[in-house]
Amino acid sequence: MIGVKAAFERHGIFIFLGGLFLFSSILSPAFLTAQNLKNILTPAAALGMVSIGQTFVILTGRGGLDLSVASVMASTAVMIAGLTQGKDELLFPVICICLTFGIFVGLVNGALVTKRGIQPFIATLGIMIIIQGLRFLYTRGAPKGTYPALLRFLGTGSVGPIPTSIISLAVATMIAWIVLEKTIYGRKVYAVGGNINTAALSGYNTDGILISIYAISGFMAALSGIFLAGWLGVSDNWIGKGYEVDSIAAVVMGGTSFAGGRGGVLGSMAGVFILMIIYNLLLLLHLPHQAQLIIKGAIIILAVSFYARRSPH
Amino acid sequence: MQKMFFAVVITLCGIFVSANVGAQGSEWARGTLWDPHPTKMVDTSKYKKNPPYTIGFSNSDLSNVWTVFMQRQAQAEAEKHPNLIKRIFVTDAQGKSDKQINDIEDLYTKGMDILLTRANTEAALDPIITRLYKQGLPVITISKGVKSENYTCFVASSNVTMGRMQVVWLAQMLKGKGNIVVLAGWAGAGSTEERRIGGYEALSQYPGIKVLDRQHTQYSYSKGKEIMQAMIQSFGKQIEGVWCDSGIQAAGAIEALQAAGIKVPITGDPTNSFLKRVQQWGYPGFAPGYPVTMGGDAVKLALKILQGVPVPHTFNAERLLFATHNTADVKTDRPWKDAAQMDKPDDWFPDHTLSEKWLPK
Numbered sequence: 001m002i003g004v005k006a007a008f009e010r011h012g013i014f015i016f017l018g019g020l021f022l023f024s025s026i027l028s029p030a031f032l033t034a035q036n037l038k039n040i041l042t043p044a045a046a047l048g049m050v051s052i053g054q055t056f057v058i059l060t061g062r063g064g065l066d067l068s069v070a071s072v073m074a075s076t077a078v079m080i081a082g083l084t085q086g087k088d089e090l091l092f093p094v095i096c097i098c099l100t101f102g103i104f105v106g107l108v109n110g111a112l113v114t115k116r117g118i119q120p121f122i123a124t125l126g127i128m129i130i131i132q133g134l135r136f137l138y139t140r141g142a143p144k145g146t147y148p149a150l151l152r153f154l155g156t157g158s159v160g161p162i163p164t165s166i167i168s169l170a171v172a173t174m175i176a177w178i179v180l181e182k183t184i185y186g187r188k189v190y191a192v193g194g195n196i197n198t199a200a201l202s203g204y205n206t207d208g209i210l211i212s213i214y215a216i217s218g219f220m221a222a223l224s225g226i227f228l229a230g231w232l233g234v235s236d237n238w239i240g241k242g243y244e245v246d247s248i249a250a251v252v253m254g255g256t257s258f259a260g261g262r263g264g265v266l267g268s269m270a271g272v273f274i275l276m277i278i279y280n281l282l283l284l285l286h287l288p289h290q291a292q293l294i295i296k297g298a299i300i301i302l303a304v305s306f307y308a309r310r311s312p313h
Numbered sequence: 314m315q316k317m318f319f320a321v322v323i324t325l326c327g328i329f330v331s332a333n334v335g336a337q338g339s340e341w342a343r344g345t346l347w348d349p350h351p352t353k354m355v356d357t358s359k360y361k362k363n364p365p366y367t368i369g370f371s372n373s374d375l376s377n378v379w380t381v382f383m384q385r386q387a388q389a390e391a392e393k394h395p396n397l398i399k400r401i402f403v404t405d406a407q408g409k410s411d412k413q414i415n416d417i418e419d420l421y422t423k424g425m426d427i428l429l430t431r432a433n434t435e436a437a438l439d440p441i442i443t444r445l446y447k448q449g450l451p452v453i454t455i456s457k458g459v460k461s462e463n464y465t466c467f468v469a470s471s472n473v474t475m476g477r478m479q480v481v482w483l484a485q486m487l488k489g490k491g492n493i494v495v496l497a498g499w500a501g502a503g504s505t506e507e508r509r510i511g512g513y514e515a516l517s518q519y520p521g522i523k524v525l526d527r528q529h530t531q532y533s534y535s536k537g538k539e540i541m542q543a544m545i546q547s548f549g550k551q552i553e554g555v556w557c558d559s560g561i562q563a564a565g566a567i568e569a570l571q572a573a574g575i576k577v578p579i580t581g582d583p584t585n586s587f588l589k590r591v592q593q594w595g596y597p598g599f600a601p602g603y604p605v606t607m608g609g610d611a612v613k614l615a616l617k618i619l620q621g622v623p624v625p626h627t628f629n630a631e632r633l634l635f636a637t638h639n640t641a642d643v644k645t646d647r648p649w650k651d652a653a654q655m656d657k658p659d660d661w662f663p664d665h666t667l668s669e670k671w672l673p674k
Contacts, residue, residue, distance in 0.1 A: 030546040035573075039542040043535070081658070142378040142673035144658045156572070234534045234564055234586050234659045237376065241533070283543035289500040289529035 013255050013270045016303050020277055028284040036280070038163060042156065044276045045165035046073075046228035047246060048269060051254075052176045053220030054247040055268045056213045057120070059180075061193040061260015064120045065248055066214065068109060068128040069221035072102050073240030075135045076225030081145035081235035082138070088148040098222045105131065106218025110211030128244070135237065143235040155230020165227050169269075172223070176265045189213060194261030250275055253303045274303060344471065344629030353626040355465055360451045361621030362426065365399035368615055369425030371416045373433035373457070374408040378584075378660040379605060380431065381673055383455070386608030387429065389671040397616055410437035417441050421450070427615045431455045435503075439463070451618045453611045457503075466614050467627045468607045475601050476508030476558060478634070478643060479580040480515035482599040483522075483554045485640035486578040490521035491553035494544045496537055496562045500529040508558040525551065530562035534586070537565025545573045553577050560584030560600060564659070567596060583635055586659035588652050591637060599643065600635040600652070602664045609666065633664045 025032040050069050057066045076098040083097065084090040105127060112123035157164045180186040191199040192209050200206045228239055250271030256263025278299055282292045345352070368391060372384050384403065391401040402420055406413030410433045418441070420428065428450055432438035435458060443463040446452050452464040483493060495512075498505035516522060525548050530536040537557070544552065554577050555570070557563035563581030567590045570577065578597040581587040591598035604610075607630045614624050635652045636645040652663050665672075 028547075033546065036543075036546045039539075039546065043539065136375065140375075140381065140673055142381050142658065143660050144674075146659065228535070232535050232538065232565070233568055236534055236660065238533070239535070279539070280543055283528065283540055284547055286526045286528075286547070288527075 013253065013267050013274075013303070017270045017274055017277075020274055024277055024281045028281060030284050031281060034161075036284075040273075040276045040280050041166045042163045043165075043228070043231055044272055045163075045169040046224045046231065046240070047243060047250065047276065048169045048272045049172055049220050049224035049227065050240075050243050051247040051250045051268045051272050052172055052265055053217030053224075054251045055176070055254070055256050055263065055265050056180075056189065057217045058248070058251050058256050058258060059189055059193045059260060059263060060210060060213055061258070062120075062196070063258070064113075064193075064213075064260065065124065065258075066106075066109065066217045066221075067121065067124040067244045068105060068131060069217065069224070069247060070240040070242065070244040071128040071131040071135070072105055072218055072221035073225030073228060073243060074236075074238055075101065075131055075138075076222045077229035077239040078135060078139050078143040078235055078237060080151065080226065080229055081143055081147055084145065084148050084151075086146040086148055088150045091148045091150050095226060098226060099219055102218040102220075102222025102225075103215045104218070105221075106215035107211060109218065110214030113214065114207040114210045139237055143237055145235060147229060147233060147235065151226070151230040152233055153230070155227055155232070165231065168227065172220075173265055173269055180264055185209075190261050192261075246275055249300050253300060271303075274299070342629050342631035344474070344632065345625065348629065354623040355626050356623055357451065357465065357618045358621045359449075360427075360465075360618050362619060364397045364619070366397060366426045366616075366619050367399050367424060368401040368612065369417070369420035369423070369428045370401055370403045371406065371413055371420060371428065371430040372403065373406050373413060373431045375405045376408060378673070379603070379662060382605035382662045382665050382667070383431070383608040385667055385671045385673070386606050386665065387612050388608075389667055390609035390612035394612075394616065398612075401612075406433055408433060410434050413438060414441045417445070421445060425450075426619055427451045427453065429453045429455060429611045429615060432457045432459050435460045451615075453614055453618075455607050455611050462626075465618055465626075466624045468611045468614065468630055469627055470603050470607060470630045470632055471511075472504045472507035472603075473511035473514075474632070475582070475603065476511030476513075477515045478511075478601045479508070479556055479558065479599065480512040480519075482636060482640055482643040483556055483578055483580055484515065484519040485642065486597060486599075486638060487522065487554050489519050492523050492525050492548070492551050493554040493556055494525050494541075494548070494552055495527035496540060496555065496557040496566055497527060497529050498532045498558050498562070500531075505529070505558060512556065512558070522554075530557075530565070532559055532561045534561055534565040537562030538569050539565075541566035541569035542573075545569060545575065549573075550575065555579040557581050560587035563587045564590055567591065567594070570596075578638075583633070583652060583662060583664050584659075585654055585657055585661035585663060588635070588649070588663065589655055589659065592650060592653035592655065596637070598635075598637045598649065602633045602635070604630045604632055605662045605665050606630060635664075 057064045079098055080094055083094045109124050109127055112118045113120050188204050188209050192206050196206055251268045254267030254271035278296055370387055375381055391398045404416035406416050413433050439459040439461050442452055442459050443461055446463040453466045454464050455468045458467045526544055528540045560581035564586035571594050580599045583600040583602050610630050617624050633646045637649045654663050
């Protein structure tokens, strides 16, 4: 019996995802078609990538989260359009600039949290606002340039029947999973999240680890912005709006606890797909926007309560 | 020789139009000229004073391209009158009502002769504007007014007209028969609601037009694309027309339509992202403007007020129409290919009248 219960606790999110998938297929005939699944999966890459970074940050516990991700995504999008001016040959160097920018933002977030002891919520909120200001300064409200064709391929193209963005998300997830589960660094991340004092006593450079985690989140946010821009094709000051909240919801639904030290990227991916499926299904059912918001909120709560570990006290 | 001269003139005109398709030279907006009601003119003799004037311009935000262009239209117009206007102070409230109230207080302390403002919200800015107006300061509100009638002049562009025209064009393109989908803006926003009212009025006259689905896109490119994709999944080739109430979601929607190979008439507004995609992929499209030139109009009206010339209580700004195809009641003002500026960014409004110097760079 304990085996079943434990399995349920461990894999609840995947059971929920499977159930939702089945339910959606029955409820809407348009759901289970190759094109619709592609429609769900392609933009899922962007939310997935930002959620990988968010998973690392939330794993650190003690209120760890990154609110600056959406601002990084939008900044990446306007930088790509502005700096490449639509030229394919400039795409690679500009992507490098964007990723470096993401890492830099993460390093600042991490430094504020560790060296100044600022709550992650406030630190990343402040940085989010600052980046937004810098972006408006850069675009003066009117983003310039266009996207290179190569970027559109990253966002909307396919290799055989599989969208490039999904291949990229699968690779990113695999790397993140290996880092967290199979490397010493991953063990340190869990140790810092589990109990930072114990980790410090064990001789880990906890500040260094925390800062590197925020840098990973910034990097993944920049990467996510690149894919979202490629998918969308329009240079806009507000690309990625709402992704900070959606990524946190996906990660927490996926079983990564705000208490820290527990969870992982596979659960987060299940959370991402749940969010994408709900949104798609509600559209296919032609429900009005107001009902969509209510149902989305209810399902997030339901999903978490469905398999939440009962705490002993 | 004469022929050549004309050819040169025509080419130059062409270059001029393609660089700048705004309503230059027009004195009377059609909305005002054709208004069947007597215009409620405001007596401004009590505001008459000697130049030079100081103008205060409190903008609610600069977070999107429309307000950037609108503000620049105001600044560019002010620059044209160096003998009349000493200064134009411009403030940006960054989308915060409390900051805008402070901005206006500051402008008042600095000593402005007239206040131009785009209110962040109708309710929050009403008390301060009412107070200053009652103290004798002339006030012009632009695009978004305040709750009360306590202003001198409201420079407006009707959202109801915009929605009505979008539906009339779409219905006439479909010859009064067909299935359409609707991609609206913000659930609960004033502009979205007004465009819906105008559009549904017109829709009631076309019983052969059936609305398959209506969704809100929050004026977001990505939501426009995602929602259009889902609608295509549900209805596929049944979709014969798309009514978007703005160009933003229309640009996202057209990406999805093009990927699915569905070429149907689609409406939006003259946001360059929409104009460019319609031009590039050869869609039937319609884009009634929501004029950025309202900024310049406000400065022109400010000069009238300060010189004691009467002004209308509501000034309906000139709206340009862009259509790939003319219908019985909706005719384009400029060829679509001149409006769609392929070398300009997606976020851009070609219906401006700005000189090179004032364009966002």
